[in-house]
Amino acid sequence: MYGVPALGFVGGYGTLAVSGAYPDIHQMTYLAALLCCVDALTGLSSQTTCRLGNSLGMIGVSSGLAATVGILAPTPESFAQMAACVGAGGLLGVVAGKKVEVTDLPQIMALFHSLVGMQQW
Numbered sequence: 001m002y003g004v005p006a007l008g009f010v011g012g013y014g015t016l017a018v019s020g021a022y023p024d025i026h027q028m029t030y031l032a033a034l035l036c037c038v039d040a041l042t043g044l045s046s047q048t049t050c051r052l053g054n055s056l057g058m059i060g061v062s063s064g065l066a067a068t069v070g071i072l073a074p075t076p077e078s079f080a081q082m083a084a085c086v087g088a089g090g091l092l093g094v095v096a097g098k099k100v101e102v103t104d105l106p107q108i109m110a111l112f113h114s115l116v117g118m119q120q121w
Contacts, residue, residue, distance in 0.1 A: 036060030
């Protein structure tokens with residue numbers, strides 16, 4: 001249910017990008033993604049606003065990815081490679097995340113930082 005607003009936002013971006021009505025739609029989407037990600041961190045700081053923070057985080061990340069794919073306009077072959085890499089990374093994150101308890105915050109942060117280090121390697 002939390003992903004519904006993100007799907008709506010990405011769908012609106014896709015519609016405007018295909019129509020060509022706004023030539024700067026990619027940059028506007030990047031700005032919106034940035035604001036949503038920053039607000040997601042603020043929303044996750046409290047139990048009362050954590051649902052909003054989750055939704056904003058999903059909107060920010062999904063719209064940032066959609067804008068990146070939209071501005072690159074990859075060929076079907078390149079898009080398949082990109083999707084395979086995203087899928088492999090998601091699978092790796094799920095497998096690694098299952099091994100760490102939610103209450104073990106220091107271990108989760110160490111896991112996230114090791115994944116970032118593997119990306120740069």
